[in-house]
Amino acid sequence: MQIFHKIAREPLVHFLIVGALLYAYFDLTHKNPALRQKEEITLLKYDLKQLSRQTGIKDKKVLFDYLKYQKSLLSDAYSLGLYKDDKTIQNILLHKMEFILNANAKIKEPTEEELKAYYTKHPKDFSQLEHFDLTIKEFDGNIDPKLIEKVRLFGNLNKADNLQKLKGVTLDDISKKFGKYLRLKIAAMPENYWSHPILLHKKIYLFYLSNKQTGSIKPFAEVEGKVYKQYLFTHNTIALRKAYKQLLSNYIIKVQ
Structure with a gap:
């Protein structure tokens, strides 16, 4: 029992559990869009400037597309109540959502x-x-x-x-x-x-x-x-x- 509690406290285990929850949630809600209401995502001009400094990209239209991509994936994670105002945690959640998006779009080997x-x-x-x-x-x-x-x-x-x-x-x-x-x-x-x-x-x-x-x-x-x-x-x-x-x-x- 002590070993179980020790394992359960490990951050890696937390994110494995989070990953499984995110995948199940993504699969359910995106195959059944009627299960959720549309939410608003607001893209701020300040965020575009900050993203430009972080990435080195100057093209505003490209920045807008990338910011929209980030915000939409993170919003899906936040829908599970996983919001935390911490850049490291946000990056981990974004990585998880990218993995899930790729898994959801996986194609089969052609004949x-x-x-x-x-x-x-x-x-x-x-x-x-x-x-x-x-x-x-x-x-x-x-x-x-x-x-x-x-x-x-x-x-x-x-x-x-x-x-x-x-x-x-x-x-x-x-x-x-x-x-x-x-x-x-x-x-x-x-x-x-x-x-x-x-x-x-x-x-x-x-x-x-x-x-x-x-x-x-x-x-x-x-x-x-x-x-x-x-x-x-x-x-x-x-x-x-x-x-x-x-x-x-x-x-x-x-x-x-």
């Missing part, structure tokens, strides 16, 4: 039939790439790439500030401007999705490939590995955005 169907549905992504449009978002190299990845997944980067847009470029153009490494990355990208963060020349970039002009489609056997990677990337992105959108539907977002 060969699903991969072939994906290949057929997206012929441009598996054809000879001739030219395309490229949108570029640049971040300071000191910013945490994990933070930028969250913005990629849950923000609206197409409305971000200071986007660089290149029209009708080729892979040779990319090699000349950025080098062969990025050429390989761009060639592997699906159309109409922002890339993972890419570090180049002490800067972090996100790339968005659109308006692909292509030649003939390559045989499935030749690009099967690429089909598999793109399937996982796109379906994981879609599943996470869907889970996040469902979470946001529980809240009314206001800015002051």
Whole structure:
């Protein structure tokens, strides 16, 4: 009995219990949104300034998306009465909620039939790439790439500030401007999705490939590995955005 009491007092055990409660609560309320009323989340301009200092991000629209992401996840945790005005505890709760959000959006391993169907549905992504449009978002190299990845997944980067847009470029153009490494990355990208963060020349970039002009489609056997990677990337992105959108539907977002 003494051993049980000792274990029960351990902080790690507390957070394991909290994690289990959060997961059960998230699963119940997000599959049954009628069980809860919409709550208000207020985003303060002061919080945006503070977040800018903490993260190094200057783009106000990107900051707004990231602050909304943080506040909505923490509000779900607070709904269980887990609020505490302590930054360390808040970070732990945020990490727990991120883990739960990812678990809730987990996708299953695709079958060969699903991969072939994906290949057929997206012929441009598996054809000879001739030219395309490229949108570029640049971040300071000191910013945490994990933070930028969250913005990629849950923000609206197409409305971000200071986007660089290149029209009708080729892979040779990319090699000349950025080098062969990025050429390989761009060639592997699906159309109409922002890339993972890419570090180049002490800067972090996100790339968005659109308006692909292509030649003939390559045989499935030749690009099967690429089909598999793109399937996982796109379906994981879609599943996470869907889970996040469902979470946001529980809240009314206001800015002051």
